[in-house]
Amino acid sequence: MSLSYKKKDFVSDQDVRWCPGCGDYAILSAAQQVFAKLDIPKENFVVVSGIGCSSRFPYYVNTFGFHTIHGRAPAIASGVKIANPDLDVWVVTGDGDALSIGGNHIIHAARRNVNMTVLLFNNRIYGLTKGQYSPTSDPGTKTGSTPYGSLDTPFNPITLMLGAGAGFVARTVDTQIPHMKSVIEAAHAYQGFSFVEILQNCVIFADKVFEHITEKGIRDSRQVNLMHGEPLVYGNDLEKGLQFTADGLKIVAADQADTWDAQQRDAAKAYQICQSQENGEFPVPIGIFHSVERATLDAQVHAQIAETTEKLGKGSLTSLLQSGEIWNVGEK
Amino acid sequence: MTQTAQPTSLDEVVIRFAGDSGDGMQLVGNQFSNTSALAGNDLSTFPDYPAEIRAPVGTTFGVSGFQVRFASKKIHTPGDHCDVLVAMNPAAFKVHVEALKPGGILLVNTGNFDGKNLKKAGYETSPLEDMRYKEQFNLVEINLNTAVIHAVEGTGLSSKDALRSKNILALGMLYWVYSRSLEPTEQWLKEKFSKKPMVLEANLKALHAGVKIAENSELLQTQHTIAPAPLEAGAYKNLMGNAALSMGLVAGAELAELPLFLGSYPITPASDILHYLARYKNYGVVTFQAEDEIAAIAAAIGASFSGSLGVTATSGPGIALKSEAMGLAVMTELPLLVINVQRGGPSTGLPTKTEQADLLQALFGRHGECPVPVIAPYSSSDCFHAAIEAIKMAVQYMTPVILLSDASIANGAEPFLIPDLDSLEKFPAQKAKTEENFMPYRRDEKTLARPWAVPGTPGLEHRIGGLEKSDGSGDIDYSPKNHETMVGLRNDKVQRIANTYAPLAVYGEDQGDLLVVGWGSTYGAIRSAVRNAQSNGQSVSHVHLRNLWPLPLDLQDILKSFSKVLIPEMNSGQLLRILRSEYLIDAVGYSKIQGQPFATQEIYDHIQTIF
Ligand SMILES: Cc1ncc(C[n+]2csc(CCOP(=O)(O)OP(=O)(O)O)c2C)c(N)n1
Ligand code: SF4
Ligand SMILES: [Mg+2]
Numbered sequence: 001m002s003l004s005y006k007k008k009d010f011v012s013d014q015d016v017r018w019c020p021g022c023g024d025y026a027i028l029s030a031a032q033q034v035f036a037k038l039d040i041p042k043e044n045f046v047v048v049s050g051i052g053c054s055s056r057f058p059y060y061v062n063t064f065g066f067h068t069i070h071g072r073a074p075a076i077a078s079g080v081k082i083a084n085p086d087l088d089v090w091v092v093t094g095d096g097d098a099l100s101i102g103g104n105h106i107i108h109a110a111r112r113n114v115n116m117t118v119l120l121f122n123n124r125i126y127g128l129t130k131g132q133y134s135p136t137s138d139p140g141t142k143t144g145s146t147p148y149g150s151l152d153t154p155f156n157p158i159t160l161m162l163g164a165g166a167g168f169v170a171r172t173v174d175t176q177i178p179h180m181k182s183v184i185e186a187a188h189a190y191q192g193f194s195f196v197e198i199l200q201n202c203v204i205f206a207d208k209v210f211e212h213i214t215e216k217g218i219r220d221s222r223q224v225n226l227m228h229g230e231p232l233v234y235g236n237d238l239e240k241g242l243q244f245t246a247d248g249l250k251i252v253a254a255d256q257a258d259t260w261d262a263q264q265r266d267a268a269k270a271y272q273i274c275q276s277q278e279n280g281e282f283p284v285p286i287g288i289f290h291s292v293e294r295a296t297l298d299a300q301v302h303a304q305i306a307e308t309t310e311k312l313g314k315g316s317l318t319s320l321l322q323s324g325e326i327w328n329v330g331e332k
Numbered sequence: 333m334t335q336t337a338q339p340t341s342l343d344e345v346v347i348r349f350a351g352d353s354g355d356g357m358q359l360v361g362n363q364f365s366n367t368s369a370l371a372g373n374d375l376s377t378f379p380d381y382p383a384e385i386r387a388p389v390g391t392t393f394g395v396s397g398f399q400v401r402f403a404s405k406k407i408h409t410p411g412d413h414c415d416v417l418v419a420m421n422p423a424a425f426k427v428h429v430e431a432l433k434p435g436g437i438l439l440v441n442t443g444n445f446d447g448k449n450l451k452k453a454g455y456e457t458s459p460l461e462d463m464r465y466k467e468q469f470n471l472v473e474i475n476l477n478t479a480v481i482h483a484v485e486g487t488g489l490s491s492k493d494a495l496r497s498k499n500i501l502a503l504g505m506l507y508w509v510y511s512r513s514l515e516p517t518e519q520w521l522k523e524k525f526s527k528k529p530m531v532l533e534a535n536l537k538a539l540h541a542g543v544k545i546a547e548n549s550e551l552l553q554t555q556h557t558i559a560p561a562p563l564e565a566g567a568y569k570n571l572m573g574n575a576a577l578s579m580g581l582v583a584g585a586e587l588a589e590l591p592l593f594l595g596s597y598p599i600t601p602a603s604d605i606l607h608y609l610a611r612y613k614n615y616g617v618v619t620f621q622a623e624d625e626i627a628a629i630a631a632a633i634g635a636s637f638s639g640s641l642g643v644t645a646t647s648g649p650g651i652a653l654k655s656e657a658m659g660l661a662v663m664t665e666l667p668l669l670v671i672n673v674q675r676g677g678p679s680t681g682l683p684t685k686t687e688q689a690d691l692l693q694a695l696f697g698r699h700g701e702c703p704v705p706v707i708a709p710y711s712s713s714d715c716f717h718a719a720i721e722a723i724k725m726a727v728q729y730m731t732p733v734i735l736l737s738d739a740s741i742a743n744g745a746e747p748f749l750i751p752d753l754d755s756l757e758k759f760p761a762q763k764a765k766t767e768e769n770f771m772p773y774r775r776d777e778k779t780l781a782r783p784w785a786v787p788g789t790p791g792l793e794h795r796i797g798g799l800e801k802s803d804g805s806g807d808i809d810y811s812p813k814n815h816e817t818m819v820g821l822r823n824d825k826v827q828r829i830a831n832t833y834a835p836l837a838v839y840g841e842d843q844g845d846l847l848v849v850g851w852g853s854t855y856g857a858i859r860s861a862v863r864n865a866q867s868n869g870q871s872v873s874h875v876h877l878r879n880l881w882p883l884p885l886d887l888q889d890i891l892k893s894f895s896k897v898l899i900p901e902m903n904s905g906q907l908l909r910i911l912r913s914e915y916l917i918d919a920v921g922y923s924k925i926q927g928q929p930f931a932t933q934e935i936y937d938h939i940q941t942i943f
Contacts (some may be wrong), residue, residue: 043790046638059795064787066637068798069660075627079634079642082620082745083593087638087787108623153710301618308613315615317586320579321750324515327370
């Protein structure tokens with residue numbers, strides 16, 4: 001059966017309130033296009049978010065949506081999915097929401113492999129609170145709370161999620177629409193916890209933080225797109241390649257490039273390819289770092305319930321009250 | 333062999349078992365309780381154990397106690413003082429000997445009254461040499477260590493392993509004294525050690541040896557019987573509060589025809605709720621051990637949003653963490669049950685001891701104006717009924733509900749009258765059906781509840797969240813008047829729950845000199861103290877509040893019918909503040925903040941100071 005949805009079926013009646021030029025618009029539009037293509041009844045979508053500019057997302061999508069509290073979206077979404085596994089659960093979050101206040105929840109949702117798709121809008125700033133540095137801001141970032149430059153080392157969201165055991169880990173860019181759509185689609189197709197970092201430009205508080213990676217003229221030589229089973233090539237004419245050697249990652253000619261394997265259980269190469277500095281000679285990896293399936297928690301919870309029910313028989317009020325040692329007083 | 337006299341009958345006995353936390357005192361206490369329950373006695377128990385799992389052996393702070401009171405009459409408390417004290421070592425002796433009534437049986441394990449153990453308990457010389465104790469009590473000195481090693485000879489167990497059964501030997505002795513059947517404990521041992529035949533044999537031998545030793549003891553010449561209590565006719569089981577609460581949750585969800593989802597993070601004294609519910613898998617119960625208390629309530633809210641009954645269980649520190657999420661549940665008007673099994677605070681406080689100090693936190697401990705109904709069970713078995721009532725409220729009014737239990741009723745046990753299935757009325761949850769122009773905040777006229785629109789239902793797609801919204805449409809709305817309206821509506825909705833309460837029951841005359849008002853686990857001690865005062869002819873009545881928010885509508889008239897109002901609480905006067913401010917009455921409080929429940933005598937004595 002085809003539901004033949006159009007993008008407009010996923011557009012709500014609410015006015016979008018992001019700043020003009022914000023990268024969030026492009027992500028919203030890409031996601032709505034992907035949703036329309038998935039052939040899933042609209043009423044089965046649940047989009048859960050935390051707090052932040054990015055977390056306003058659910059209001060703009062005409063599905064079930066839950067704009068929750070700062071950082072807790074992965075935990076709320078876990079409850080939604082485990083309680084009702086038929087639903088198609090999405091989490092939209094920001095770099096502050098997911099990696100600062102909600103750090104504990106995102107790592108545990110990943111570890112447990114609750115079947116949901118997480119879109120992290122990484123603008124390297126706290127947008128909604130008017131521009132403080134975030135856990136992904138570069139050291140030295142000057143913001144209201146760091147007038148002389150930030151001092152702490154940022155997280156790399158990709159290695160963090162690999163470390164937490166996420167089965168699907170990917171990165172895309174707000175301005176690269178076809179790439180973004182294909183990555184979101186792949187993330188959704190993955191059965192389990194899938195995580196997509198979307199490099200997102202905040203025009204107001206962190207404009208152009210990704211310019212050195214994403215600007216049109218240079219991006220082909222500054223990015224390498226990881227595609228499973230495809231060679232690790234990049235450059236304006238795809239003339240360069242990457243090779244894993246005993247001495248580490250090497251830049252080689254395209255014909256000597258290694259083939260990317262996103263399905264290795266051991267994510268060592270995915271880590272390794274993330275180690276390159278954004279301003280160094282290596283390209284910044286985008287695409288799919290890791291995609292390895294394993295049993296999801298939600299499915300296992302319900303399998304265990306079914307198995308126990310099979311073994312012990314379905315519980316009823318009578319069996320509940322009449323279990324254990326009982327004695328009678330008077331005539332009964 | 334001594335000639336055993338005819339057993340004499342007693343109407344009640346209080347036994348306190350005390351020993352190291354590794355001595356198995358909770359175990360024998362529970363066995364004695366179960367056996368007495370099966371014998372038809374009314375009973376009430378009070379386990380009192382240290383926060384440390386295995387506190388240093390022999391120390392006073394490592395002493396674990398279990399008090400059981402069993403009777404041939406209706407009782408409400410585990411008793412103030414005990415008739416029997418079993419002291420497994422000098423530390424247990426030191427901590428508990430003051431609780432023994434004059435003439436009571438003081439059974440001590442002399443095997444542990446050696447230099448090392450005496451020193452650890454802070455004794456220079458053995459207290460057993462003090463004539464005072466010999467005169468005051470029926471001192472039964474027995475070396476349980478050698479007795480048990482002797483008893484299990486031939487089982488092949490090492491002496492070290494054999495020593496583990498000394499608690500069972502002591503239990504056997506008391507079974508003889510109180511003419512209890514060995515069967516329930518034998519049965520229990522057989523199940524527990526079905527895979528360890530050697531250990532089973534040793535324990536059975538120890539149990540029987542205890543009986544023999546008691547029978548032959550010069551000091552324990554009299555056997556007693558305690559007749560069954562005139563309990564209301566019906567089937568009973570012996571349940572601790574947390575077990576009754578867990579059963580109530582499963583029953584309540586069944587009655588609401590909802591799947592039950594518990595999100596929880598372990599914390600004493602609430603963890604048992606997670607443990608019990610995790611076993612009810614064949615009832616379709618989903619349990620989720622979250623990464624912290626915030627995630628636990630968050631997942632429960634997510635479960636409620638997606639159509640289950642979300643429940644979260646914790647103690648005070650966990651409630652503090654959950655308070656922001658409770659605000660979300662109030663704002664999104666989703667059903668949710670938040671259980672607080674109170675313990676001594678603030679901070680880690682007295683993690684294994686009881687207190688009622690989270691009442692104001694339950695009523696007001698959230699940001700913004702955030703009304704939540706609060707219900708407090710008054711006894712272990714009432715936990716079952718309170719859980720059902722809380723679920724009904726949550727579902728019918730689309731609101732989070734707080735259930736305030738505490739360590740003493742959570743861990744204490746009493747006979748639970750198994751309710752008739754017919755007496756448990758179903759209240760199937762109403763979920764919104766497909767419709768056009770669905771309004772997520774359209775309210776029911778009577779309850780003011782909004783519809784519960786579960787994902788998966790075509791046509792009901794809608795967005796909710798913590799931002800202020802317009803009534804009806806649920807759209808974001810920051811306009812000044814709207815916020816005031818919504819704050820008012822959320823408050824009115826919760827206040828309307830008071831219309832569903834059964835009338836308050838006043839114990840004693842409807843008017844008079846003194847009304848004692850209590851809530852939660854102080855019920856038994858207050859009721860017994862008031863009964864004693866009434867039997868002196870004093871004009872005292874008792875009313876016990878189960879619904880702490882909204883307050884019952886008939887409370888005001890009751891309060892105003894008495895010259896004085898006394899409110900005993902295990903805090904510094906929290907309900908007192910509420911009732912003074914709500915009703916402008918000159919009530920007085922009586923506080924006990926020691927991590928220990930009130931003794932009946934304490935409340936009785938306090939009542940006397942008022943007359
Ligand atoms: C408990 C709590 N603390 C703080 C805030 C304030 N707050 C709202 S959004 C936010 C940061 C958002 O940053 P990010 O997740 O990166 O989202 P962005 O706005 O950049 O999309 C903060 C600190 C809050 N809403 N709740
Ligand atoms: S502040 Fe930045 S992230 Fe927020 S809406 Fe404006 S541009 Fe977008
Ligand atoms: Mg951000």
